[in-house]
Amino acid sequence: PGLLARFDILARHIQQHIRRFDTLRERTFEKSAAFLLDVLRGNVSDARLIAQQARRLRIDADAPLRLYELSPADGAETAVTWSARRIASRLPDCPVLPHEDRIFVVTPRRPDSPWLDDARIEAALAPLARSDGYVLAASGIVGGLARLPLALEQAVAARVLGTEAPLAEGRPALRHFELSFLPYALGRNRPSTGALEAAARGSIIGFLRGGGGARGDADFLACLYEHHCRTADTARALGVHRNTVANRLR
Numbered sequence: 001p002g003l004l005a006r007f008d009i010l011a012r013h014i015q016q017h018i019r020r021f022d023t024l025r026e027r028t029f030e031k032s033a034a035f036l037l038d039v040l041r042g043n044v045s046d047a048r049l050i051a052q053q054a055r056r057l058r059i060d061a062d063a064p065l066r067l068y069e070l071s072p073a074d075g076a077e078t079a080v081t082w083s084a085r086r087i088a089s090r091l092p093d094c095p096v097l098p099h100e101d102r103i104f105v106v107t108p109r110r111p112d113s114p115w116l117d118d119a120r121i122e123a124a125l126a127p128l129a130r131s132d133g134y135v136l137a138a139s140g141i142v143g144g145l146a147r148l149p150l151a152l153e154q155a156v157a158a159r160v161l162g163t164e165a166p167l168a169e170g171r172p173a174l175r176h177f178e179l180s181f182l183p184y185a186l187g188r189n190r191p192s193t194g195a196l197e198a199a200a201r202g203s204i205i206g207f208l209r210g211g212g213g214a215r216g217d218a219d220f221l222a223c224l225y226e227h228h229c230r231t232a233d234t235a236r237a238l239g240v241h242r243n244t245v246a247n248r249l250r
Helices: 002-040 047-056 080-090 118-132 145-161 177-186 194-201 204-209 217-226 231-238 242-249
Strands: 064-072 096-099 102-108 134-138
Touching: 002 096, 002 102, 002 145, 047 145, 064 118, 064 145, 080 096, 080 102, 080 118, 102 118, 102 145, 118 134, 134 145, 145 177, 204 217, 217 231, 217 242, 231 242
Parallel strands: none
Antiparallel strands: 064 102, 064 134, 096 102
16 A cells, blocks of 8 residues: 555656646747747738747748648548647657648758758658648748748648649649649739739749740740659650650750
């Protein structure tokens, strides 16, 4: 009986310690999420405040980043907090922001090669999104935390306009801003969206649509992108040799 009593006391101490640890972790999680959600919604624009909070979160405020959005698929029942914690455990270096029925994942990048981490991050997010009943969409690369509102516009545009497709062989399928942008910019009947319109005007696509380049370049690029940049498939669709497509690309 004496040993059992001591064991019960030890067990209660361990339970209290675990509860304190979980509470601290919960508050830390919610505090960082609340600040970044304010930035995401455009409620924080003070560069000094963003830099100060970024240091606390151990993020470079000016580093390029990509924003991933997980939104519930039609008819799916989702557990946002549970899914957010699963993501945070898989990607401990990326802030995870649960908000209402959606989850946002901020993924800071290296300035010299901001696309380097795409495969690792998407390999973690895509299967989880599929199993938990979410649609996964990704923004383009934007410059720093202050540009999070633009990243949100891009992610929403990707979800609304895009279709699930991999950027390259061996990559998981998700709705990428890049995959939405070219069909939008090259298409003739385009829905109105500020994020895509601004990108289209200032890009090489805007130059081609405005009459620059050789005749048919825009239609050629649209066909190329419809076939996921595969030279052989594009050549078959156009009825030309694959070397012709390769030469046109150069």
